[in-house]
Each structure stands twice: as structure tokens, then as C-alpha cells.
Amino acid sequence: MSFQDITKDILERAPNLRGRLVANQPLAPFTWFRVGGEAQVLFTPADEADLAYFLKMLPREIAVTTIGLGSNLIVRDGGIEGVVIKLGGKGFGEVTALDGHRLRAGTAVPDMHLARVAAGAGIDGLAFYRGIPGSIGGALRMNAGAHGGETTDVLVEARGVDRNGDIHVYSHADMGFSYRHCDVPEDVIFTSAVFQGRPGKPEDITAEMDRITAAREASQPIREKTGGSTFANPKPQSAWKVIDAAGCRGLRMGDAQVSDMHCNFLINRGSATAADIEGLGEEVRRRVKANSGIELRWEIRRVGNPAPTPEQIT
Structure with missing residues (x-):
């Protein structure tokens, strides 16, 4: 089943887009289940500013769905009407070490990559992300956790863009974390986050990550x-x-x-x-x-x- 191609209409409204628009993009390759139909439009923004511009220009009647790594996602067989936004690339895929044993990560960063970067920088407290098969955006949205740790334990703040194209910064308190849930409105697309760790030895953190990997492989x-x-x-x-x-x-x-x-x-x-x-x-x-x-x-x-x-x- 194919949808009407609306990419031309979108580009007429948002001529300065720098990201990529694709009409009727099959989504099964982007999900770990390898199932599902097409996206009427798949948009991959260049960066946070490009995402904000796109959302500001997009007519309100066009639905928006965001997907990450596709690890905990079922796309139904009839596909998704409207625009599917998938973050990636340098604009959302980098991790930067900050002072005070902190890390800033884009929300397209895989959780396990954040854990590896933290280990290499001698930042302890984030090793549990090695056991979560998703991206930082999903971890924020559902307060992801495993092996004794949760996102709420380490998050300092997050940035996101709402459906109007406005950029917000959310403190830990603003996130309203509970078990596998956060209170930030569903229309907000998270773009980056800052995490707090503690001093640690890279070899000790890596050993903990190896233990988590072995436990996952043995039981899942x-x-x-x-x-x-x-x-x-x-x-x-x-x-x-x-x-x-x-x-x-x-x-x-x-x-x-x-x-x-x-x-x-x-x-x-x-x-x-x-x-x-x-x-x-x-x-x-x-x-x-x-x-x-x-x-x-x-x-x-x-x-x-x-x-x-x-x-x-x-």
C-alpha cells in the first residue's frame, strides 16, 4: 500500500530544509522485528535547528511519528500516515565528555555506545546502558533501565523540540520520571541529554559491561x-x-x-x-x-x- 506523495507540498512550505525527505519509505528495515508497512514521508533532519524549522512549517493536520533504533517498536502492516521522523547523523549521533564526569549525547546515540564512551573516559555509573537495546531518545521517553540502573538515576537535563517547533530544556524534575515513563508531552522530540557519572577506572567499568553482556546473551x-x-x-x-x-x-x-x-x-x-x-x-x-x-x-x-x-x- 502506497500513500499520496506530499513531499512537494512540504518543500513548498519549508524551502530551507536541509534534511532528507523520502516518500513511501518502507520501514521494516528500520525495525528489529523487520516487519511493517511504509511511511508516507520519512524525514531525517540535519540537526536540532532543522528539526525545529520543519515542525514549525509543517501543517498541524499532518501527523508526526518519531522512531529511533526501532528496537522496541512494531510498525503495523498498513504503514504510517503523515511524517515519520528518524534522527541520525552528526546532528544527533555524537557523545561529548564534559567537566565534572558528565556526558552530553544526541538522542540517536545507541545506549550501548554511551556506555562505551563513558567507560573510555573513566566515567562510572552508566554501564547499565550496555544492557539496553535502544537509543538515548527512547531511554528518555520511557526511563529505560536494566541491571540495577535507570535513566532517572543519571540524567541531568534533556533538550527537545515540540510540535510547534519550539525548543525546550527539561531539568530532571521536569521529566517527571516513573517506572518506564516520563511526563514530558508526547509531541516533544528529544534531541540531546546530559548525564552525570562518577569517577571510575576504565578497566573496572569495562569488566562490568562485559558481565552485563554475558548475562544478556545467556538469558535473552x-x-x-x-x-x-x-x-x-x-x-x-x-x-x-x-x-x-x-x-x-x-x-x-x-x-x-x-x-x-x-x-x-x-x-x-x-x-x-x-x-x-x-x-x-x-x-x-x-x-x-x-x-x-x-x-x-x-x-x-x-x-x-x-x-x-x-x-x-x-
């Missing part, structure tokens, strides 16, 4: 087409435990499967559709609710339209 299907943890933990319990107790380990729908290794991970065995994966997740939620009364909350973002039915195709 990280070499599969997966989206990471599917559901938030229904504290005080673990999501995988209530999924396992409901008999869902290894459950399949089409070519989507609940991982045998870690049953809070869904995997694409090769030819699953987005509908297979999302449908399997909903079936897991149904069985867990029936077995324990627990309502699992999706941790993976699901965006876009379902594939049209044969009756809808003309």
Missing part, C-alpha cells in the same frame, strides 16, 4: 528478530514469570513466537507480519489476565495502521 534471545522486553513488569512481579505461569512459553501465531529462552520476548521466526506479532502479544495478555487477573502493559510501541482487508482494497 538477542540474536533473534525481536523487540526486547514486550511488557512492563507488573510490580512486584516479573512479566516473564506471569507469562510462563499462563503457559505461554513457546506460544506461536503465524511465524511469531513467544521466546523459549525468555518469555517476555516475542520473536519473528522469519516471515511473521506485524499483525502476527501484535496479535500474539494480545493473546499473551488475554491468557495472563485469565490465569492471574494481571493486566500486562505493553512496553513495545505499536504505531501505524493495520493492513487493509481485501474488502478495503479497491
Whole structure:
């Protein structure tokens, strides 16, 4: 399914854009599940100023969706109407060491790269990012954490651009962090963040990162087409435990499967559709609710339209 090409209209309204616009860009290659339809328009801004200009000029009626590394994302088979914004390049992909054992990182930086740079600079306290398969933008939006650390523990401030094209700086208090959540409005696209670490020895930090890597490889299907943890933990319990107790380990729908290794991970065995994966997740939620009364909350973002039915195709 292809959408109407609106790139010409956008360029007429924003002639000074420096980023790249692509019409009807397939999005499956940008997601770890390798599923999903097209973006009506994919925009890759050159930097924060270019992003702000684009949003200021873009008509309000055109929807905006932001994607990062695509690690905890399902793009539905019918694709995404409007503009999909994907940050990358030098404008959003650099990490800089600051005084006082701090780092500034663009939000397209992979979490694990931030951890590596911190280790090389002798900055301790950020090694837990080695175990998070996403980017800094996603870590800010969902207060990502692993192996005893969370984003709220280390964030100083973040910058972002709202739907009107206005740039904001958010203090730690402004972020309103809670478990896998922040209170910053959904229309804000984070562009960079400053993190606070503490003095450490590079060899000790690297050893901790190696331990985290080994633990992930031993317990998670990280070499599969997966989206990471599917559901938030229904504290005080673990999501995988209530999924396992409901008999869902290894459950399949089409070519989507609940991982045998870690049953809070869904995997694409090769030819699953987005509908297979999302449908399997909903079936897991149904069985867990029936077995324990627990309502699992999706941790993976699901965006876009379902594939049209044969009756809808003309």
C-alpha cells in the first residue's frame, strides 16, 4: 500500500530544509522485528535547528511519528500516515565528555555506545546502558533501565523540540520520571541529554559491561528478530514469570513466537507480519489476565495502521 506523495507540498512550505525527505519509505528495515508497512514521508533532519524549522512549517493536520533504533517498536502492516521522523547523523549521533564526569549525547546515540564512551573516559555509573537495546531518545521517553540502573538515576537535563517547533530544556524534575515513563508531552522530540557519572577506572567499568553482556546473551534471545522486553513488569512481579505461569512459553501465531529462552520476548521466526506479532502479544495478555487477573502493559510501541482487508482494497 502506497500513500499520496506530499513531499512537494512540504518543500513548498519549508524551502530551507536541509534534511532528507523520502516518500513511501518502507520501514521494516528500520525495525528489529523487520516487519511493517511504509511511511508516507520519512524525514531525517540535519540537526536540532532543522528539526525545529520543519515542525514549525509543517501543517498541524499532518501527523508526526518519531522512531529511533526501532528496537522496541512494531510498525503495523498498513504503514504510517503523515511524517515519520528518524534522527541520525552528526546532528544527533555524537557523545561529548564534559567537566565534572558528565556526558552530553544526541538522542540517536545507541545506549550501548554511551556506555562505551563513558567507560573510555573513566566515567562510572552508566554501564547499565550496555544492557539496553535502544537509543538515548527512547531511554528518555520511557526511563529505560536494566541491571540495577535507570535513566532517572543519571540524567541531568534533556533538550527537545515540540510540535510547534519550539525548543525546550527539561531539568530532571521536569521529566517527571516513573517506572518506564516520563511526563514530558508526547509531541516533544528529544534531541540531546546530559548525564552525570562518577569517577571510575576504565578497566573496572569495562569488566562490568562485559558481565552485563554475558548475562544478556545467556538469558535473552538477542540474536533473534525481536523487540526486547514486550511488557512492563507488573510490580512486584516479573512479566516473564506471569507469562510462563499462563503457559505461554513457546506460544506461536503465524511465524511469531513467544521466546523459549525468555518469555517476555516475542520473536519473528522469519516471515511473521506485524499483525502476527501484535496479535500474539494480545493473546499473551488475554491468557495472563485469565490465569492471574494481571493486566500486562505493553512496553513495545505499536504505531501505524493495520493492513487493509481485501474488502478495503479497491
